[in-house]
Amino acid sequence: MTLSDTFSSKEFLTSLFQAALDIAQPNKCVPRYLPEKTEGRTIVIGAGKASAAMAQALEGVWQENYPEDALSGVVVTRYGYAVPCKQIEILEAAHPVPDAAGLAASKRILETVSELTPEDQVIVLISGGGSALMPLPAEGISLEEKQAINQALLKSGANIIEMNTVRRHLSALKGGRLAAACSPAKVTTLLISDVPGDDLPSIASGPTVGDVTTCHDALNIIEKYQIPVSQTILDNLSNGAYESIKPDDKRLTNCTTTMIATPQMALEAAAQRAQEWGIQSLILGDSIEGESREVGLVMAGIARQVATFGQPIKPPCVLLSGGETTVTMKGNGIGGRNVEYLLSLAISLQSRSGIAALAADTDGVDGAADIAGAIIDDTTLERAFQAQLDPVAYLKNNDAHRFFRDLNDSLVTGPTLTNVNDFRAIFIR
Known part of the structure; x- marks a missing residue:
């Protein structure tokens, strides 16, 4: 048994997100300047x-x-x-x-x-x-x-x-x-x-x-x-x-x-928190842009490379990134760049064992919803099919917020009182 087997993916990922929020709290960073x-x-x-x-x-x-x-x-x-x-x-x-x-x-x-x-x-x-x-x-x-x-x-x-x-x-x-x-x-x-x-x-x-x-x-x-x-x-x-x-x-x-x-400060704080959990991290970038679903595909490819070949970092590890992706609205959903990225990631990973991820906006609002983001793991697609939720259809309709809400996987923070852009973490056991 490894150290990473002793705690849940959700517990670990939300702890990293909280570290990113904490470092950017105004009561900590305003007085110094x-x-x-x-x-x-x-x-x-x-x-x-x-x-x-x-x-x-x-x-x-x-x-x-x-x-x-x-x-x-x-x-x-x-x-x-x-x-x-x-x-x-x-x-x-x-x-x-x-x-x-x-x-x-x-x-x-x-x-x-x-x-x-x-x-x-x-x-x-x-x-x-x-x-x-x-x-x-x-x-x-x-x-x-x-x-x-x-x-x-x-x-x-x-x-x-x-x-x-x-x-x-x-x-x-x-x-x-x-x-x-x-x-x-x-x-x-x-x-x-x-x-x-x-x-x-x-x-x-x-x-x-x-x-x-x-x-x-x-x-x-x-x-x-x-x-x-x-x-x-x-x-x-x-x-x-x-x-x-x-x-x-x-x-x-x-x-x-x-x-x-800045977003980089938030990612570094999350990396430090991961180290405290005994998990190594790799920051992929603080300014990643592009269509949300396409970024999800790319990140899934990197996660599979890590899980299969231990490149560019060996598991257990966490891949961290920030930036601001975009959603081109074509469906009837309400969008949300973090949840759209995350749903695309989940579909691409196809329930790959041992991989979980969190994506959220650090201001607590992803797109037009008062929901920060969501969390996926290797059971997300199975639970969706059991609930008769078609992930591909939800993605096509720009309706990822409703998908994760119906699975009870939304991440709701309320007002965070800060904003250092999007936070993404992929945990590979």
């Missing part, structure tokens, strides 16, 4: 699924270090992700499709940073989801248009970098515009990354960083995925009227940006 107080006011703004928890962590440290300084500001987070703060106003709005509450919150944020001086400083708290939560559109675009474009992008199969390139150019806040609005104050942005490669302009569509992409790039993406937009949008992208703020803009001179939690 806070700037010192300046002579003027300290204003806190932000957006994202972790922004309220980030604000709470900041507020606690600030009150301890500068008890006489009165913070002020406002952040917006997803419905259900608010936590109490004493000095910073917490607003909630919809994600992934923006709503009127997000529009109002965007306006409040913009008002909060108006009329600042060089002695003031703005601390900006940004995490994944911030793009949808700050939907203030560029001139000539309605909220309803933004909603329709966002929904079309989500269903198109475009990756997050492509989606956020479009969003940056149709926004009054993103693509560096929020930082420009804060000028001439000092701006310190603390980021929790949820995008492949930690691409700064793509995290919440880069509200405080310069953007190297252009209106022409956004127009190409709209044409590539045949996203319906108005003639006004087409004209303003074509003539450059919607151009974003570029990195050499003088209004960004007094801006600094720090990544405080």
